[in-house]
Amino acid sequence: MKNNKSYRPNVAAVVLSSNYPNKCEFFVAQRTDIKGAWQFPQGGIDEGETPLVALYRELREEIGTDGVEIIAEYPDWIKYDFPASVSKKLYPFDGQEQKYFLVRLKNNALIDIQTAIPEFDQYQFVTYKELFEKVTHFKRQVYKQVIDYFKKEGYL
Template structure:
């Protein structure tokens, strides 16, 4: 039953390049621990942190900068379950409960994925049509829901 499931509180960043709004390119990166898994930067919310504070911390930890401009916040928390192939890695959680932020890299911001504990080994900026071909299968539906919301609201 869903009521018995445990979801890890988490933030995620839909990062647009500094070319936005002239050009709409999304930042995605390949995880070091799950072969072929491309995703947005994301991470757990620590005890006592707000989602916004966690967002800035996670960006520093994962891409070496939090020099971003916040454009919008998805209004709801979104839950998803981990697929069986990765669920043991995240035990005792069955999935994640995420708060999404749409952000833009400020001009001349440098990304450095070679952080103290690297979570990514490659990154690139992709257009909307390519995004869903690259990202890991179990995140596609959530990403589409979030990005479609930002499109409907006029941010993209």
């Protein structure tokens, strides 16, 4: 049976605070368009962009800085479907196919979510346990898969 679903090419950043590696704190932010939906910075890959170029652009657009050091890249693309309540309301796609990067904020990087088109209205740095209590339900499995990989590889 053929899968006729469409997936948006996307990048996502697991952003660690500048306290890493001494302290492991994950950046999460609440979306402006879906109250209570907390997530990592992410966004679509534009035509002709590489995932890395898209990563830096999305960080500037969403958190006001691309002042990060790349620690690692998840080796595979991960697909997930939007829940029925989200699907087609926000995007003309059934889900997203994402490339994840683990990054650390540079010491002098300043987060400013009041960007030209704000996508987040608040943010926090949280622990591993708090992360899975905070993020929106349909992203938890993917986040766990990615973070567990980075832990297994010794980055976290």
